[in-house]
Structure formats: structure tokens, C-alpha cells
Amino acid sequence: MDEKIIEIQHVSKSFGDKNVLRDINLYVKKGEFITLLGPSGCGKTTLLRMIAGFLQPDEGAILMDGKDITGIPPHLRQLNTVFQRYALFPHLDVYDNIAFGLKLKKTPEDEIDKKVRKVLKLVSMSDYEDRDVESLSGGQQQRIAIARAIVNQPQILLLDEPLAALDLKMRKDMQIELKEMHRKLGITFIYVTHDQEEALTLSDTIVVMNEGRIQQIGTPIDIYNEPVNCFVADFIGESNILKGRMLHDRRVAFIKHEFDCVDEGFGEDVPVDVVVRPEDIYFTTDPAKCQFRAKVNSCTFKGVHYEMWVDTDTGYELMIQDYDPYPVGTEVMLYIDPDDIQVMKKERVANVFEARVTGAGKVSFLDTEFACDTEGFAEGDTVQATVSFEKVDLLDHEETADLTGHVSVILYMGDHYHLTVKTETGENIWVDTNDIWDKGDFVGIKILPEDIRLSKPAAQHE
Amino acid sequence: MKKILAKAYLWLILLVLYLPIVFIAVFSFTEAKSLGNWTGFSLNLYKNLFTGSMQNSAGLISAVENTLLIALVASLIATLLGTVAAIGIFNLKGRKKQTMQFLNNIPMINPDIITGVSLFLLFVFLHVSQGYLTVILAHITFCTPYVVLNVLPKLSQMNPNIYEAALDLGATPFQALRKVLVPTLRPGMVSGFILSFTMSLDDFAVTFFTRGTIGLDTLSTFIYTDARKGGLTPELKPLMTIIFLVILAVLLFINVRSTKTKTN
Numbered sequence: 001m002d003e004k005i006i007e008i009q010h011v012s013k014s015f016g017d018k019n020v021l022r023d024i025n026l027y028v029k030k031g032e033f034i035t036l037l038g039p040s041g042c043g044k045t046t047l048l049r050m051i052a053g054f055l056q057p058d059e060g061a062i063l064m065d066g067k068d069i070t071g072i073p074p075h076l077r078q079l080n081t082v083f084q085r086y087a088l089f090p091h092l093d094v095y096d097n098i099a100f101g102l103k104l105k106k107t108p109e110d111e112i113d114k115k116v117r118k119v120l121k122l123v124s125m126s127d128y129e130d131r132d133v134e135s136l137s138g139g140q141q142q143r144i145a146i147a148r149a150i151v152n153q154p155q156i157l158l159l160d161e162p163l164a165a166l167d168l169k170m171r172k173d174m175q176i177e178l179k180e181m182h183r184k185l186g187i188t189f190i191y192v193t194h195d196q197e198e199a200l201t202l203s204d205t206i207v208v209m210n211e212g213r214i215q216q217i218g219t220p221i222d223i224y225n226e227p228v229n230c231f232v233a234d235f236i237g238e239s240n241i242l243k244g245r246m247l248h249d250r251r252v253a254f255i256k257h258e259f260d261c262v263d264e265g266f267g268e269d270v271p272v273d274v275v276v277r278p279e280d281i282y283f284t285t286d287p288a289k290c291q292f293r294a295k296v297n298s299c300t301f302k303g304v305h306y307e308m309w310v311d312t313d314t315g316y317e318l319m320i321q322d323y324d325p326y327p328v329g330t331e332v333m334l335y336i337d338p339d340d341i342q343v344m345k346k347e348r349v350a351n352v353f354e355a356r357v358t359g360a361g362k363v364s365f366l367d368t369e370f371a372c373d374t375e376g377f378a379e380g381d382t383v384q385a386t387v388s389f390e391k392v393d394l395l396d397h398e399e400t401a402d403l404t405g406h407v408s409v410i411l412y413m414g415d416h417y418h419l420t421v422k423t424e425t426g427e428n429i430w431v432d433t434n435d436i437w438d439k440g441d442f443v444g445i446k447i448l449p450e451d452i453r454l455s456k457p458a459a460q461h462e
Numbered sequence: 463m464k465k466i467l468a469k470a471y472l473w474l475i476l477l478v479l480y481l482p483i484v485f486i487a488v489f490s491f492t493e494a495k496s497l498g499n500w501t502g503f504s505l506n507l508y509k510n511l512f513t514g515s516m517q518n519s520a521g522l523i524s525a526v527e528n529t530l531l532i533a534l535v536a537s538l539i540a541t542l543l544g545t546v547a548a549i550g551i552f553n554l555k556g557r558k559k560q561t562m563q564f565l566n567n568i569p570m571i572n573p574d575i576i577t578g579v580s581l582f583l584l585f586v587f588l589h590v591s592q593g594y595l596t597v598i599l600a601h602i603t604f605c606t607p608y609v610v611l612n613v614l615p616k617l618s619q620m621n622p623n624i625y626e627a628a629l630d631l632g633a634t635p636f637q638a639l640r641k642v643l644v645p646t647l648r649p650g651m652v653s654g655f656i657l658s659f660t661m662s663l664d665d666f667a668v669t670f671f672t673r674g675t676i677g678l679d680t681l682s683t684f685i686y687t688d689a690r691k692g693g694l695t696p697e698l699k700p701l702m703t704i705i706f707l708v709i710l711a712v713l714l715f716i717n718v719r720s721t722k723t724k725t726n
Contacts, residue, residue, distance in 0.1 A: 052626075052630060053629075054626055054629075073629070073635075074626070074629040074630055075629045075630070075631075075632050075634055075635075075638075080630055080631065081626075081627070081630045083621075083623040083626070083627060084623070085621055085623065086621075087621050087623035087624045087626070087627040088621075088624075089624060089627070089628075089642055089645075089646075090621075090624075090646060091645040091646060091648075100628070100631050100633075100641075101631035101632050104631065104632045104633055104637065105632060148627075148631070149630075149631075152631065152632070
């Protein structure tokens, strides 16, 4: 079980000037159900297509059973793929679709017959062998696509969002069947999806990806309970993501209250991000247990639980999920278990850009020239420009803006929004704001001269 | 009243469209030398056509043979070239794709006479002696864009992953092309072939300029020369009637078959 069947070493890939994958390192154990999870455009499908052999990495190597298979064309690889939109051959019937791979291998006719019937039974599609594939429903086509792949007895089955085109009910059923198939066949499954719930349900291991990088690798429980950064916390499940301060080991402050936690080793008085899942905030009637008070401002029935938004006494908004509803306007007492507070190292505390002094009082970064105080630096110097998140102004027009971009990620931090804005040149700038923007909004970006701080580049500093 | 008017209009249009053909068909059943004279019903023209007892019957037969041979060879090659070109164009991206599609459309809009004259000049310039080869080359030239135009939509309807699926299942690129891509594109290739075949059959202008001086005649150039020599040979009337009926039969067959496959 611990044998590595696939190893991906330092793989990078770009399409034009867009980096799709950056230095990916990953291994897959034999017999494992591993899921590549991420939003669209994160590079997960590109990585899968490289393992299949449809794409070549620009850099790095892919190993299978310890042998380098990087340059080997897809038809010579010992693995099969289930494609997103099935990709069945429309001119062949169900039987011939499944027999396609076996016929190419010159398998004897009676053996083909036996194998095809066996996989048809496995995917519960016996008696369909003479049907025209286009007369089948989406779910049936998907079963045939899976049958067509596994009939070749590959060592690895690659699945590219195989359930994305099915409706919810069908998807749930197929999830259970896939899991069952994985158990019966005992082969390695590499699964690509953007659906976090699907990933949590199916996988032994989840690889969370974003912007061409692996964010976190772990079991579903690890990923859910201990996300390593805001992206993972926000992408997997619901969460309250908040700015915090690690006071010392096992003690953290956020929403202007102090809490006991179980995290150590961050140092003293260090800014951190804190994640609390909405089901981990508990109501209490015991003033001794109460850590902070709040007022319920909305309560929605969600089927199994109620989803409530509360305003804390210190002015933060939190989401809570509980089986019992509290009416809007109720004053409630709340507490959080130390175990349920996930403290994460801050990825960044401010925007830091590599900049160039282009003249007295002028500096250039993000392909734009800004006015600022350049005292102590000469024209042509390479410097580091720091702009805090809350000092970046977003405008809904471009007339007075320094540059423009699109909102690409929105995180609600309890009392403000933390936005990632992608500029026209593809760079990221992070913004804290109280204004409400939507994902994809076109924004003008303005930075005032007094909010840009210049310093010597870090490398030269030492 | 409105309905009757609409119907009458439809019939009028059909009449205008088919009157000339009906005219020729009717007069193929009489013996009169000059057109428009009815001298009583007779099957003699048909008899002459098939027994070969008409003037220059050898010329006519060889013209028919040439026409069919050229059309067959040219449209086969054009189908092959056009399909490969369509796959190439389909895999281009953005501006390049648009440009290629635009360039493919120009020869179809270009008047035949210009295609004919320019090919003639090209062949003269390259010192290619004109005859079968040049006519076939010329026909391939104007047929290929039509094949491209017929195959491209089939490519965009195709699931882009099926070629990869074939490779994934162990097919070499050539096997994937033969066993998956070609069968999927076949309807487009067949309609491209039929279109090319009919275009080649009735082409006059391009053939006229590229056939050279070796006396190569296709049906259209044969009829043209014949008509200029002093009136149309009467036996051509039954010939044209037959050609029309054959084409009508083929079209009916294709239509019936396509409605059948749709209802299946």
C-alpha cells in the first residue's frame, strides 16, 4: 500500500505567458483514491492531462513505478481516463465502445466477450450492449465511459470531473458507486473535481490546488479541521476566517477577545489568521462558560441545521450552525473549544512589490508609475514598496485610478472584506475594505503617495 | 384568400424554376431538328443516343467518360485534402483560425472565370502541358474549400475528447484517426464529396481554360462546342433529360435515407 505508483517532480507548465502549474511535487500511493481539488483554472486538469500523457511539462518529470514516463505518448501508458463529457465514440454501440481498447490489443474474441460482459455487470449496465450510446442518459453514458476504461485493467484510473454533468441526485448515487468500484477493483484512482463535498466524500487523500500551486495535501479530515491557509479554509466547507494575534503559545486573540487554543510555536505577539467552523461555536446559558456575547441578526433553516449570523459585542459578524434556532434579536452567550480554533500563519501582512525609482518623487511598480516620497533613494534604484491592505482604494471607475483590475477572490473576515484583485498585467494586489464588491467586478485601483513606504530590497538588506 | 395567394405564389416560383427542364424533357420526345417545333411523339432521339447513330457519337461518349473520371478523381482527392485541412484549421486558435477560414471562403466566392484564367496563366507560367492533369488539378482547387466547409461543422460538433480517448485506450495517432476521427467526420466528408462531384460535373469556365489544346472535352465543353458549330445536336436533349432524372433519383434517395435515420 505504501508503494509510490506515481511521482511528480518539480513539474511546471505555462500556456503563453500564463503559468498554469508552478513547481508541483506530489506522489500517489498504490491503490489510493486521491483527489485534485481546486477552483476552475487552478491547474488540476492540466496536471491530470500530463499524467495521461496529453500534455508535456515544460520542466520536471513524471514517474510511474519509479520509471520516468515524461516523454511517453498516451497510447503506451498503463493508465486509462474517464473524461468529463464521457467522450464515448458516437459511431459505435455500447459493446464496441467498451471493446475498443481490447480489440486494439488483439485480444481473442471470446475473451473480449467475457470481459465486456463482466464490466457491464460491474457498472450495472448488463443487457445494454447493443444500444446506441447516444440513446443513453448522462448517467448511463458515464457508466459506459467508466466501463470502457476499467475493462483494460489499468493500474491507474484517471477521472476528470466525471460527475460534473449529472444532476445532484444522480451525482450522489454515482459517488457511492465510484467508491464501491474503487474498493472492488483495488486500483489507484486519481480524481479531479472542483466540488469540495465530492472530494471529502470520496478521497483517501485530497490535494488542494490554487493558481497552479499545491496549497495543502492531506486526508479529508485533516484538510477540513486543519486548513493551512485562508484559501483552503474558505474553499473547503463554511468557515469564519478572522484576523488574529497569537499572544503566546496556546493563547490567541481575535474578535477583540482572548481564547485558549492548542497551537504552539508561532512566537509571541505575532499576527495570524484564525479559522473557526460555524458548527464549532456553541451557545451556552452558563455565564461561567461564556467567552463572549452576541445578538442574533438572522436565522435560516437549512434542512438539518439552522444557519445564524450573529453580531458580537465587539462589532464582528460570525456565522453559527446549530440544531436549535435562536430568534432574531436574542442576546446569546457563546464559547469556542480550544480544539476548534485553527490558527494559521499569515501568508502576508501587507502588499510588497519590487519597485524602481524612476525620478525624484516617482516610483514604478505593477507596471504603473506612482508618486511618493523617495527621499534617500536615487533614480534607478531597485527598492521594495510596501502598501498596507487597507490603504489601497478601490473605485468603480478608472478616470482617477492609477491602474485597473478585476476582483478575483473575496474573503469575509468578520468585520471587513479581504479582496484579491488581479491587475491587467496578471499581478495580485490585496485589499481590505468595508465596501461590498462582487467576484469579477472591474475596479479602479488608487494608492495615495503617503501610503507607499519604500525600503531597501530584502536581499540587499542582509 | 391569403392562403390561396401564398400557395399560388409558391407554385409560380416552382414553375419558373422547373419550366426550362420540363421544356427540354418534353422536346426530347419529338424528332424536330430546330428547338420549339413539335412534330409528333417519337423515341427516335433516345434510340439514336443509345445506338450511337448520331453525328459525333464517339466524341459524346468520350466527353461523358472524361466528365465522370475527372469528377471522381478530383472530388476524391479534394475530400482527402479538404478533411485534413479542416482538421488543421479547427486546431488553430483565435485570429489564425479566423484568417484561415476567411482565406478558405474566398475561392468559393471568386467567379469561376477568374479562377479559370488565373490557373491557365499559372500553368503556362510553370510550363505544365495542359490536359487531364491540369483539369483535375484545377477541379481539386475549386472543390477543396467546399469539403473544408462541410467538414468543419462536424469537427465543432464532435466531442473534443474522443480523439484523446482513443489514444488513451491504446490507439496510435493513425489508428485514432482511422477508427474514431474519420467515422465521426464521415457525414461531412460524404456531403463534401457529393458537392465536389456535382461542382466538377457541371463546371465549364475553369475546364475550358485549363484543358489545353489536345482536344480534351468534358460534357459541358462538348455541348458548348457543339452548339457553336451550328445548332445543338438534337440527341443532347434526351441526354440532358436522363442526367436530370439520375440526379433527381440520387437526391430523393439521400433525402429518404436521412429522414429514415432521423426517425430511427
